[in-house]
Amino acid sequence: xxxxxxxxxxxxxxxxxxxxxxxxxxxxxxxxxxxxxxxxxxxxxxxxxxxxxxxxxxxxxxxxxxxxxxxxxxxxxxxxxxxxxxxxxxxxxxxxxxxxxxxxxxxxxxxxxxxxxxxxxxxxxxxxxxxxxxxxxxxxxxxxxxxxxxxxxxxxxxxxxxxxxxxxxxxxxxxxxxxxxxxxxxxxxxxxxxxxxxxxxxxxxxxxxxxxxxxxxxxxxxxxxxxxxxxxxxxxxxxxxxxxxxxxxxxxxxxxxxxxxxxxxxxxxxxxxxxxxxxxxxxxxxxxxxxxxxxxxxxxxxxxxxxxxxxxxxxxxxxxxxxxxxxxxxxxxxxxxxxxxxxxxxxxxxxxxxxxxxxxxxxxxxxxxxxxxxxxxxxxxxxxxxxxxxxxxxxxxxxxxxxxxxxxxxxxxxxxxxxxxxxxxxxxxxxxxxxxxx
Numbered sequence: 001x002x003x004x005x006x007x008x009x010x011x012x013x014x015x016x017x018x019x020x021x022x023x024x025x026x027x028x029x030x031x032x033x034x035x036x037x038x039x040x041x042x043x044x045x046x047x048x049x050x051x052x053x054x055x056x057x058x059x060x061x062x063x064x065x066x067x068x069x070x071x072x073x074x075x076x077x078x079x080x081x082x083x084x085x086x087x088x089x090x091x092x093x094x095x096x097x098x099x100x101x102x103x104x105x106x107x108x109x110x111x112x113x114x115x116x117x118x119x120x121x122x123x124x125x126x127x128x129x130x131x132x133x134x135x136x137x138x139x140x141x142x143x144x145x146x147x148x149x150x151x152x153x154x155x156x157x158x159x160x161x162x163x164x165x166x167x168x169x170x171x172x173x174x175x176x177x178x179x180x181x182x183x184x185x186x187x188x189x190x191x192x193x194x195x196x197x198x199x200x201x202x203x204x205x206x207x208x209x210x211x212x213x214x215x216x217x218x219x220x221x222x223x224x225x226x227x228x229x230x231x232x233x234x235x236x237x238x239x240x241x242x243x244x245x246x247x248x249x250x251x252x253x254x255x256x257x258x259x260x261x262x263x264x265x266x267x268x269x270x271x272x273x274x275x276x277x278x279x280x281x282x283x284x285x286x287x288x289x290x291x292x293x294x295x296x297x298x299x300x301x302x303x304x305x306x307x308x309x310x311x312x313x314x315x316x317x318x319x320x321x322x323x324x325x326x327x328x329x330x331x332x333x334x335x336x337x338x339x340x341x342x343x344x345x346x347x348x349x350x351x352x353x354x355x356x357x358x359x360x361x362x363x364x365x366x367x368x369x370x371x372x373x374x375x376x377x378x379x380x381x382x383x384x385x386x387x388x389x390x391x392x393x394x395x396x397x398x399x400x401x402x403x404x405x406x407x408x409x410x411x412x413x414x415x416x417x418x419x420x421x422x423x424x425x426x427x428x429x430x431x432x433x434x435x436x437x438x
Contacts, residue, residue, distance in 0.1 A: 009102045010282050011051065015114055015123035025056040027369045028075075028082055043094040051096075051120055055127065060146060064092065066139035070276050070326050078313050078376050079186065080367075089139075099142055103131040111135050117213065124151060130214065134229045147215050147343065155195045158188075159377035159426075161417065164345045167305070168385055172196050176378055177269040177304035182253075182279045182288075188311045188408070189276040190215055196274055199222065201249065203408060207230075208244060210237040211252035222246075234259040242266050251275040257293040265293060267302045281414065282308035282383035283402040286393055300393040306383040312421070312431045313373035319365035320372070320425070322358040329429055336419050360425045377426060379418040379435070381411060 025031045031053045038049035054062055054075055061076035064087075066131045071092040100107050103264070111353060113134050120127040130149040133140050138281040158229065160168055171179060179196070181189045194216055199208060201220055212226040212234070224241070226232055227437075235258035241249055243264070253276045254260050267273040285306040289299050325333070335355040337345070337372030351357065362372020385393075385407050392405055418432035 001081065007104055010119045013048060013052060013123045014210075018055070019053040021049075022056045023325075027052045027366065028057070028077075028084065029369075031075075032085060039085075041100045043091075046091070046372075047095060047098050047430075051129075055120070055122065055146065055148070058148075058151075058219050062142075062144040062146070064095065064142040066092070066136060066141060068138055071139070076371075078371075080313075080371070082196065096140060096142065099144070100133070102379045103129070104410065105133055110140055120146075122369055124218070128217075130388065131215065132310045144331045149216050150394060151191070152194050152198065152216055153191065154241075154354060155199045158192060158195055159360075159378055161344075161420065161422070163344050164380060164382050164412075167382060168307075169199075171305045171384075172200055172272075172274055174304055176267060176270050176272055176277065178263065178273045178302050179203065179305045179307070180276075180285050180303065181276050181307045181309065182282060182285050184278065184280075186311070187309055189309065190252075191226050192307065192309065192378070193276065194218070195249075196240055196377065197250065205247040207248040207250070208241045208246040209250035209252070210234060210241060211250070212258075226252075235387065236264055238262045238266070238363075241297075241364060242269075242271070246274045248274065248416075253277070254289075254292070260289055260292045260294050262300075264298050268298075280308070281399075281403070282306040282381045282411075283310075283406055284399050285383065285398045286397075286402055287294060294354055296394045300390040303383075303385045303393075308381040308383070309378050309436045310414060311376045311425075312379055312418060312427045312435050314375045314377050314426055315360050315362055315428060316365060316368035316372055316374040318367040319363040319376075319424075320338070320360045321363050322425075325357050325359045327355075328357065329359065332429070333359075333419055333422070336413075336416045337423075339407075340412055343411055348424070350420065350423055353383055359422055370434055373431075377421070379414045379421065379432070381414045381417060383411060394412065407420045 025034050034053050035049060038046050038276050050201060059075040059076060059077055065072045071087045072083060073086050073087060074081045097107060102118040105114045116131045118129050120129055130145040133142045145269040157293060176252055181192050197218060208222040214223050214225045224237060226234055226237055238251060238259060239262055249266055249271050251263050263273050263275060277284055277285055286299060330353060334431040337350060337353055351390055364370035364372045368374040415436040418436060421427050422429050422432060
């Protein structure tokens with residue numbers, strides 16, 4: 001992909017203008033009205049309206065998708081895409097040029113993918129915006145990711161159960177070792193890592209990050225961004241970072257064997273390493289590192305904690321309702337909850353699963369755009385390493401064998417964690433089934 005210009009350009013929106021828009025843009029329907037009022041304006045004002053309304057709705061992504069006659073504009077809210085508006089080709093041509101200019105993407109390149117970024121400044125809040133352009137059958141598609149610092153949360157807001165939170169907070173304060181967060185794109189891995197950084201940050205320790213790109217800027221950290229064109233990759237950057245005498249190192253993602261090797265060695269030599277890996281669950285972390293060429297003898301003593309996670313939609317508090325669970329739902333819940341250790345059931349105050357139990361269901365109201373959901377929360381599984389598991393890992397077990405051993409030692413799966421959240425009235429069973437895919 002073509003790389004953007006080094007300079008990050010900026011759109012400045014006054015706090016007053018943003019608050020006026022927030023008072024009007026309450027949901028998707030009011031955003032459509034707001035855009036209709038601004039579509040005849042010049043492209044600078046129209047682009048402002050698009051960004052203001054998207055931020056007012058707390059959208060994570062904006063998509064412009066050319067079709068044969070028109071261009072569809074969609075927003076991702078709480079992980080789900082919604083159709084917002086349809087632009088004509090002439091208007092989109094102006095929008096596309098404006099986005100390219102802002103993000104440092106070459107205007108005259110239309111036949112290959114490009115990446116860029118710019119900053120939206122609203123009052124004192126700076127929202128980094130990542131832009132990706134891609135050639136398609138009917139023109140260039142644009143995807144924009146909004147990275148709003150106000151979405152950075154504390155560790156106790158991630159959705160980690162009380163029994164897991166005590167393990168989590170102990171492990172993130174260890175002087176060395178590795179904590180790996182796993183899951184697909186969009187599962188909240190970066191949010192979890194930054195929540196850890198916020199929790200452990202202090203003047204007594206030095207924290208250095210290497211990312212691609214830097215997603216959020218935190219004061220008091222040394223943050224660095226890879227630049228492969230200049231020979232600054234995750235592996236070469238990590239080698240340099242280790243020589244800077246850090247206490248904590250955040251590696252945005254382990255993608256290759258060289259980065260994996262250096263990160264593991266750093267974790268074994270007095271550094272706490274935080275990173276992400278693309279695997280389906282927590283136990284898959286070990287096998288993935290082996291697939292990258294690492295020896296079990298190096299992996300076993302390095303890993304402190306592997307976290308598997310997904311994001312599920314929370315039920316709208318204004319309209320959710322408790323309804324009698326069906327026989328099938330009771331059977332599904334019972335099957336998972338019965339496998340849990342008694343201490344987890346007790347700490348989370350889980351009810352007896354029997355006929356007549358009520359579980360929450362989505363309804364839909366004006367507060368949630370009739371979706372029945374508002375906001376998202378994590379569901380997790382923790383693979384906590386210990387001496388017994390360390391010895392087991394050294395034998396190169398399969399994912400199935402490792403997961404069975406971890407469950408036998410008390411690990412709750414993501415599905416079980418999700419069902420606990422159903423019983424606590426946070427989300428619904430359909431959302432858990434859809435997200436865990438089990």
